[in-house]
Amino acid sequence: MTVVSEERRATDPGERRAWWAGLFARPATLISVSILIVFFLIAALGSFFVGDHLAISSLRRMRPPSATAWFGTDHLGRDIFARTVIGSRNSLIVGASVAGLAVTIGSLLGLYAGYFRYGERAIMRVMDGLMAIPGVLLAISLAALLGSGLVTVIIAILVPEIPRMTRLVRGVVLTLKEQPYVTAAVSIGTTTPKILFKHILPNSVGVLTVQGTYVCASAIMTESVLSFLGVGTPPDIPSWGNIMASGRQYFQIAPWIIGFPGLFLSILVLSINIFGDALRDSLDPRLKRRGGL
Amino acid sequence: MSAASPLLAVDRLTVTFGKGTQAVTAVRGVSFALSPGRTLCLVGESGSGKSVSAMAILGLLPPRSAHVEADRIALEGSSLLGLSSAQFSKIRGGVVSMIFQDPMTSLNPALTVGFQIVEAIRLHERLSNRAARARAIEMLERVRIPDATRRFRSYPHQMSGGMRQRVMIAMALACRPKVLIADEPTTALDVTVQAQILSLMDELKREFNTAVLLITHDLGVVAEMADEVAVMYAGRIVEQGPVSEIFDRPAHGYTLGLLSARPENDSGTAGRLNEIPGSVPRLSQLPKGCTFAPRCVHAIAQCTEAEPPVVEVSRGHLSACIRYGSLPRPQAHRRLEQANA
Numbered sequence: 001m002t003v004v005s006e007e008r009r010a011t012d013p014g015e016r017r018a019w020w021a022g023l024f025a026r027p028a029t030l031i032s033v034s035i036l037i038v039f040f041l042i043a044a045l046g047s048f049f050v051g052d053h054l055a056i057s058s059l060r061r062m063r064p065p066s067a068t069a070w071f072g073t074d075h076l077g078r079d080i081f082a083r084t085v086i087g088s089r090n091s092l093i094v095g096a097s098v099a100g101l102a103v104t105i106g107s108l109l110g111l112y113a114g115y116f117r118y119g120e121r122a123i124m125r126v127m128d129g130l131m132a133i134p135g136v137l138l139a140i141s142l143a144a145l146l147g148s149g150l151v152t153v154i155i156a157i158l159v160p161e162i163p164r165m166t167r168l169v170r171g172v173v174l175t176l177k178e179q180p181y182v183t184a185a186v187s188i189g190t191t192t193p194k195i196l197f198k199h200i201l202p203n204s205v206g207v208l209t210v211q212g213t214y215v216c217a218s219a220i221m222t223e224s225v226l227s228f229l230g231v232g233t234p235p236d237i238p239s240w241g242n243i244m245a246s247g248r249q250y251f252q253i254a255p256w257i258i259g260f261p262g263l264f265l266s267i268l269v270l271s272i273n274i275f276g277d278a279l280r281d282s283l284d285p286r287l288k289r290r291g292g293l
Numbered sequence: 294m295s296a297a298s299p300l301l302a303v304d305r306l307t308v309t310f311g312k313g314t315q316a317v318t319a320v321r322g323v324s325f326a327l328s329p330g331r332t333l334c335l336v337g338e339s340g341s342g343k344s345v346s347a348m349a350i351l352g353l354l355p356p357r358s359a360h361v362e363a364d365r366i367a368l369e370g371s372s373l374l375g376l377s378s379a380q381f382s383k384i385r386g387g388v389v390s391m392i393f394q395d396p397m398t399s400l401n402p403a404l405t406v407g408f409q410i411v412e413a414i415r416l417h418e419r420l421s422n423r424a425a426r427a428r429a430i431e432m433l434e435r436v437r438i439p440d441a442t443r444r445f446r447s448y449p450h451q452m453s454g455g456m457r458q459r460v461m462i463a464m465a466l467a468c469r470p471k472v473l474i475a476d477e478p479t480t481a482l483d484v485t486v487q488a489q490i491l492s493l494m495d496e497l498k499r500e501f502n503t504a505v506l507l508i509t510h511d512l513g514v515v516a517e518m519a520d521e522v523a524v525m526y527a528g529r530i531v532e533q534g535p536v537s538e539i540f541d542r543p544a545h546g547y548t549l550g551l552l553s554a555r556p557e558n559d560s561g562t563a564g565r566l567n568e569i570p571g572s573v574p575r576l577s578q579l580p581k582g583c584t585f586a587p588r589c590v591h592a593i594a595q596c597t598e599a600e601p602p603v604v605e606v607s608r609g610h611l612s613a614c615i616r617y618g619s620l621p622r623p624q625a626h627r628r629l630e631q632a633n634a
Contacts, residue, residue, distance in 0.1 A: 203402065
């Protein structure tokens with residue numbers, strides 16, 4: 001008996017490299033990832049390079065963009081460039097923490113509801129209930145209840161995201177747990193926690209990563225909306241939302257106050273979404289290279 | 294069937310799905326025994342309850358929908374009935390292992406095969422990671438995976454079907470189980486690979502003195518592997534006995550039908566294969582009397598009156614057919630010698 005007849009297939013390192021190459025095959029992906037890296041650097045190091053974002057100057061109110069104030073100044077004479085740069089930190093922290101927490105909590109609840117199914121009904125009905133409440137409204141009431149602050153903003157945005165994540169993970173778990181390899185793992189005596197965290201969770205990582213990027217983008221948007229409405233980040237911490245809010249009244253005479261933070265917001269959210277799409281395409285082979293960007 | 298004290302004894306196993314009027318009985322009163330170093334083949338069409346019986350023994354059926362009853366399911370004398378899932382986890386993979394039909398989907402695509410074998414070993418034996426790794430590589434070599442050390446780090450999708458089934462066998466045998474349940478282990482493989490896998494299983498069975506329950510619908514596989522054969526139809530074992538008896542002197546209309554439906558019976562002449570008319574009855578609407586009677590060419594009026602009792606046709610050869618005495622011998626049975634050649 002020989003085994004020569006069995007074909008050999010290409011292994012390890014080449015394949016991983018091919019995956020990365022596939023991920024960055026589209027120029028749009030490369031650009032979006034570069035933009036994300038730049039934003040990360042701005043948020044991390046920006047405060048060392050910009051002037052005082054709180055300095056008020058009644059002499060330099062609502063100046064248009066110039067060599068001294070690149071993005072102009074607002075109605076209190078504060079430098080929009082400094083405020084936008086500092087504000088990016090706020091957006092990225094909110095985006096990353098909401099995405100991280102939503103993925104973590106959502107996958108725990110989803111794993112539980114999908115695999116055990118004992119408390120499933122209770123969990124899913126609570127989730128349905130949360131879903132029925134408009135996200136921004138819930139965020140406003142939570143902010144009103146807990147007072148404004150970064151943590152409040154994160155919780156307020158996180159709560160409406162959890163049901164979506166939970167439902168998604170539960171759906172994935174429901175299909176994965178019927179897979180023969182899960183039965184096979186059970187049949188060799190694998191314990192339930194290991195089934196959940198070593199067999200089912202790694203197979204949902206693709207979906208979780210992709211959904212995580214979308215949650216991140218939408219959390220950044222929601223944070224801006226909340227700050228714009230005045231229930232988000234407190235005014236002493238600049239955020240793109242409250243910078244735009246402060247420029248709302250002067251939109252016609254000083255459009256740069258709203259324009260620059262808005263532009264940054266759009267570029268950041270767009271980049272995250274493009275990156276999410278690219279991840280989705282390369283993690284899901286069925287969608288591979290169907291054109292698009 | 295010498296079984297003084299069988300390794301695994303199953304008595305009157307019955308599995309019902311659903312409740313009340315919706316209830317469907319998939320397995321009805323199945324009994325068999327496995328002894329070390331022997332292979333019992335469970336043969337039958339799709340839906341005859343082969344796999345369900347195996348899953349029931351290992352407690353793998355969903356407790357919500359499946360209701361398992363038996364007079365006895367005993368492994369080395371201790372009962373498997375009503376074990377908690379933690380107790381079952383100790384037995385599964387340790388004392389009893391299972392190989393599944395489709396090697397393409399029975400390995401977790403997100404984990405390396407090495408990791409999966411190591412996990413199987415460490416679940417049952419207190420070994421260091423390194424020792425488990427060494428054992429895993431040794432098992433991969435045992436199942437003749439070329440370049441085992443490198444293959445240890447491969448993912449399932451980087452392997453061919455035959456290699457994956459070898460990995461499954463390595464994983465199943467890594468803890469030296471006393472009983473191996475193989476559910477159609479070669480159905481998804483092509484014929485040359487099939488023969489390799491079967492002879493590998495046979496070799497390892499001899500080496501480890503494992504009791505094997507081989508589920509299949511392929512009589513060629515049965516002829517090659519089995520010591521004992523149990524033929525299932527519509528959830529019931531209709532005939533059971535030593536492989537030579539079953540092939541030479543089938544004592545049930547269904548077995549006879551299966552044997553004459555094999556392509557090798559048409560000694561050289563191209564033509565239509567013999568077939569068993571009709572199809573397996575729905576389990577929710579079983580005919581009265583012998584469940585096979587409506588499709589049986591040898592059926593008489595009496596067959597449809599009452600479910601035929603199981604009789605011992607000859608030593609160790611059981612049949613649930615009232616016409617076992619008047620069935621013809623299978624024609625042109627160049628069976629065992631040829632299959633084993």
